[in-house]
Amino acid sequence: MEYLVQQVLNALSIGGNYALLALGLAIVFSVIGLVNFAYGEVIAVAGYVMFAVFMVSGIEYAVLLMPVGVLAAIGISVALERVAFRPVRYAPAATGLLTAFGVSIVIRNFFVTLVATRSKAVPTPQWLGYQIDIGIARIQVIQILETSVTALALLLLVFILRRTNIGLAMRAAARDFDMVRMVGINANKVIAAAFAVSGFLAGLAAIFIIARRGVVDPFMGFTPVLKAFVAAVLGGFGSLPGAVVGGFLLGALEVFFQIVLPSSIAGYRDAFVFVLVSVILVWRPQGLVGTKRQFGDKDE
Amino acid sequence: MLELNSVCVDYGAVKAVQSVDLRVEEGEVVALLGPNGAGKTSLISAVMGIVPVSSGTVRFEGQDVTLASPEEKVRRGVGISPEGRRVFANLTVAENLQLGASTQPDKAVRAAQLAKYLEMFPILKERYHQKAGTLSGGEQQQLAISRCLMSAPRIVMLDEPSLGLAPVIVERIFELIAELKAAGLTILLVEQNASEALNVADRAYLMHSGRLRFEGSAQDLLNSDDLMSHYMGLGEAQ
Numbered sequence: 001m002e003y004l005v006q007q008v009l010n011a012l013s014i015g016g017n018y019a020l021l022a023l024g025l026a027i028v029f030s031v032i033g034l035v036n037f038a039y040g041e042v043i044a045v046a047g048y049v050m051f052a053v054f055m056v057s058g059i060e061y062a063v064l065l066m067p068v069g070v071l072a073a074i075g076i077s078v079a080l081e082r083v084a085f086r087p088v089r090y091a092p093a094a095t096g097l098l099t100a101f102g103v104s105i106v107i108r109n110f111f112v113t114l115v116a117t118r119s120k121a122v123p124t125p126q127w128l129g130y131q132i133d134i135g136i137a138r139i140q141v142i143q144i145l146e147t148s149v150t151a152l153a154l155l156l157l158v159f160i161l162r163r164t165n166i167g168l169a170m171r172a173a174a175r176d177f178d179m180v181r182m183v184g185i186n187a188n189k190v191i192a193a194a195f196a197v198s199g200f201l202a203g204l205a206a207i208f209i210i211a212r213r214g215v216v217d218p219f220m221g222f223t224p225v226l227k228a229f230v231a232a233v234l235g236g237f238g239s240l241p242g243a244v245v246g247g248f249l250l251g252a253l254e255v256f257f258q259i260v261l262p263s264s265i266a267g268y269r270d271a272f273v274f275v276l277v278s279v280i281l282v283w284r285p286q287g288l289v290g291t292k293r294q295f296g297d298k299d300e
Numbered sequence: 301m302l303e304l305n306s307v308c309v310d311y312g313a314v315k316a317v318q319s320v321d322l323r324v325e326e327g328e329v330v331a332l333l334g335p336n337g338a339g340k341t342s343l344i345s346a347v348m349g350i351v352p353v354s355s356g357t358v359r360f361e362g363q364d365v366t367l368a369s370p371e372e373k374v375r376r377g378v379g380i381s382p383e384g385r386r387v388f389a390n391l392t393v394a395e396n397l398q399l400g401a402s403t404q405p406d407k408a409v410r411a412a413q414l415a416k417y418l419e420m421f422p423i424l425k426e427r428y429h430q431k432a433g434t435l436s437g438g439e440q441q442q443l444a445i446s447r448c449l450m451s452a453p454r455i456v457m458l459d460e461p462s463l464g465l466a467p468v469i470v471e472r473i474f475e476l477i478a479e480l481k482a483a484g485l486t487i488l489l490v491e492q493n494a495s496e497a498l499n500v501a502d503r504a505y506l507m508h509s510g511r512l513r514f515e516g517s518a519q520d521l522l523n524s525d526d527l528m529s530h531y532m533g534l535g536e537a538q
Contacts (some may be wrong), residue, residue: 184374184403
């Protein structure tokens with residue numbers, strides 16, 4: 001029983017992280033049809049800014065570094081849109097994709113050249129690793145935080161998307177961007193808002209990734225974003241509820257295979273996960289939550 | 301109020317609109333007629349700024365707005381109910397109307413506008429919390445028109461408001477247009493349904509293959525069997 005509860009919490013915290021990142025990818029895709037493969041670098045930038053602030057100021061209180069990381073992620077996400085993606089906004093989708101790859105390579109090599117390929121230590125609060133006994137299980141503080149912060153972020157996002165004008169505009173833009181402009185809403189504002197939300201989610205995810213690893217390196221965002229991309233496709237790419245469902249399901253699958261695979265083949269866990277994901281996609285090509293294209297939908 | 305001077309629209313090598321001169325005066329209802337593929341929607345889209353004007357100028361209230369973005373045009377007072385209605389199907393009627401009022405900063409004015417159009421389009425009040433995608437074609441058309449009116453436009457461009465609707469609904473839509481006209485709204489009405497459009501319009505333009513073929517009073521066009529049969533494919537004007 002205790003083992004089961006612990007594994008469920010594992011799945012929730014891993015899945016929560018994927019859900020945050022999958023949402024970040026999905027919200028940008030749904031608004032402008034861009035698959036942002038530079039998203040991993042948003043995480044890396046958040047990590048390196050935390051590292052830089054730590055080096056310069058000597059602040060050891062990791063809790064103070066966390067908001068810095070989130071703000072950095074929002075800033076770089078919005079800045080990338082302005083500098084890199086806006087000039088190719090009306091180009092074919094492949095151009096945006098290649099631009100994202102380019103941005104990704106430039107930022108990664110910026111860190112490789114100016115900092116180091118090796119990882120750099122960033123202070124993380126010790127109490128994140130403390131274990132709390134809740135009777136039926138012993139759980140780490142970081143797991144509780146990860147799960148609850150993810151839940152809060154999702155609630156905040158739902159509030160923004162349902163109750164604010166800019167949120168409504170983002171949802172409307174997912175269906176028909178030109179029509180959003182024809183009711184007088186500034187296209188740049190909606191897109192900047194989507195990138196800001198996307199950056200915010202990456203910032204939160206970055207904090208947990210760093211808290212677990214204790215270090216930053218130029219490639220730290222690659223694997224999480226790759227997994228998040230799989231999660232988003234699994235849920236139905238472009239669908240926001242789908243991103244959340246896909247994120248948590250992928251987390252659960254990983255934990256499941258971690259448990260059931262004998263240790264001799266445990267190294268192939270991801271292969272098993274991806275085979276199962278492929279089977280699901282053969283059964284539902286539009287993803288679990290995604291809907292089939294309807295007349296009047298965007299044709300990206 | 302709205303003045304187009306030799307406006308051309310090209311899609312690559314295809315010339316969708318060739319050198320169109322058109323004007324709409326304040327308080328007028330002007331019909332822009334023509335068969336499918338005549339370039340009417342291309343022209344409207346270019347006026348709105350959704351597709352680029354390749355040459356010529358668009359002036360609104362004396363100012364050159366040829367290069368202005370769609371959002372800028374809406375702020376200046378140009379409203380559009382586009383072809384195919386294009387309501388936000390994934391949002392509720394309430395949310396669609398809220399987005400329509402995006403350019404109106406004053407909350408009290410927004411509320412007053414909303415009350416006014418819910419009274420004018422009572423079906424929207426009934427469907428207020430339903431997703432727009434669940435509405436019938438006629439209801440969606442009313443939503444598209446009222447969404448456009450929520451921005452308190454000085455001129456409204458209605459692109460094929462009767463397209464794909466049952467005759468009884470078409471009649472209702474044209475009644476609404478007549479009501480808007482009576483309220484003093486300036487309207488550019490794009491239609492294939494020539495007879496209904498001409499009954500409500502003051503003046504009319506006839507477009508065919510990207511060019512204007514006729515310009516004059518709605519009455520003259522109604523009475524000209526030759527023009528109507530030649531360009532609209534009608535046996536005779538009804």
